[in-house]
Amino acid sequence: MKPNFKIFxxxxxxxxxxxxxxxxxxxxxxxxxxxxxxxxxxxDAGADCVKLQTVNVKESYHPTTESYKVFKEAELSRDEIxxxxxLAEKNNGFLFSTPGDFSSLQLLNFVKLRAYKxxxxxxxxxxxxxxxxxxxxxxxxSTGMASEKDIDKALYELxxxxxxxxxxxxxxxxxxxxxxxxxxxxxxxxxxxCEEYDLPVVLHSSEPLxxxxxxxxxxxxxxxxxxxxxxxxxxxxxxxxxxxxPFYALMPEIKAILSKVYFDSAATPYLYSSDVxxxxxxxxxxxxxxxxxxxxxxxxxxxxEHLMNAELDSDTLMTVTYTNINDILNT
Numbered sequence: 001m002k003p004n005f006k007i008f009x010x011x012x013x014x015x016x017x018x019x020x021x022x023x024x025x026x027x028x029x030x031x032x033x034x035x036x037x038x039x040x041x042x043x044d045a046g047a048d049c050v051k052l053q054t055v056n057v058k059e060s061y062h063p064t065t066e067s068y069k070v071f072k073e074a075e076l077s078r079d080e081i082x083x084x085x086x087l088a089e090k091n092n093g094f095l096f097s098t099p100g101d102f103s104s105l106q107l108l109n110f111v112k113l114r115a116y117k118x119x120x121x122x123x124x125x126x127x128x129x130x131x132x133x134x135x136x137x138x139x140x141x142s143t144g145m146a147s148e149k150d151i152d153k154a155l156y157e158l159x160x161x162x163x164x165x166x167x168x169x170x171x172x173x174x175x176x177x178x179x180x181x182x183x184x185x186x187x188x189x190x191x192x193x194c195e196e197y198d199l200p201v202v203l204h205s206s207e208p209l210x211x212x213x214x215x216x217x218x219x220x221x222x223x224x225x226x227x228x229x230x231x232x233x234x235x236x237x238x239x240x241x242x243x244x245x246p247f248y249a250l251m252p253e254i255k256a257i258l259s260k261v262y263f264d265s266a267a268t269p270y271l272y273s274s275d276v277x278x279x280x281x282x283x284x285x286x287x288x289x290x291x292x293x294x295x296x297x298x299x300x301x302x303x304x305e306h307l308m309n310a311e312l313d314s315d316t317l318m319t320v321t322y323t324n325i326n327d328i329l330n331t
Contacts, residue, residue, distance in 0.1 A: 006138075007114050008089065022038075026053050047093065051117055052076070054081075054098065078110055081095075099128070102128060115138040116137055167200075174219050182226040182227065205238045221245040221248060237264055239266045241263045241276060246284050258284065268303065268306055276310075
């Protein structure tokens with residue numbers, strides 16, 4: 001399958017039109033109004049998106065260097081970056097940036113970027129690339145100043161986290177990460193990798209009914225089941241009891257595609273009574289339930305107390321708290 005993915009409203013593949021990026025970098029010299037004019041001019045001229053450069057001068061340059069002075073004068077605040085992101089998207093484009101260091105990446109993590117750029121000069125900064133990969137956002141790797149060996153190192157680093165101890169992917173939160181859960185195009189590369197290495201994928205799940213809470217989102221069972229249908233060979237863990245998805249296992253066509261799907265109890269004391277454990281067990285069986293706390297949002301002792309109030313038999317309790325997750329992690 002040809003590699004493909006989506007950034008904002010732009011499909012990226014070998015068959016899609018060329019993505020035209022307007023390089024603004026730091027040419028705005030720290031003037032948000034000038035940057036606004038540059039963005040609008042670029043998009044009006046036919047660019048699909050614009051790229052900035054974000055650097056923490058104290059972390060990247062010595063105070064006596066010219067680079068320190070230039071980048072210091074070109075700094076934009078988090079609020080200014082958010083404003084420019086919104087501006088670009090309102091005009092049918094998107095904005096992304098190159099983080100030059102860890103502090104800059106931390107800043108960009110707090111804004112609603114659609115993608116990250118790694119400059120060819122940073123391809124050797126493997127720890128930084130590893131941190132960028134943890135965001136689960138699209139990454140554009142520049143190779144202009146790199147050799148094939150440099151490129152191989154960068155791609156290797158994206159996989160290194162998994163091969164050196166990482167046991168899975170997630171929690172994926174489609175609403176906060178601006179991901180279309182129903183699009184197989186966006187998820188195919190990562191799901192193929194996870195399938196190859198038997199890595200579980202943890203998916204945030206939302207209840208279509210009930211009270212509102214921070215981070216609830218709209219990842220409802222209707223979307224989750226489309227995701228599962230697209231990736232039936234993957235191990236998928238639906239957090240928060242799948243937003244009620246186990247109920248639909250009473251439908252034969254739904255139950256047929258849930259054989260590799262698990263439901264965890266993260267944050268359950270906030271959502272359901274303890275009866276949820278026996279109810280879900282009756283719907284999908286204890287072999288598809290995983291105990292989770294959602295720590296530190298919910299303390300371990302509170303989640304364990306909630307579980308014990310369910311009065312599960314000892315075999316089921318062992319299955320839910322140990323056997324199932326042990327089998328997944330040792331596949």
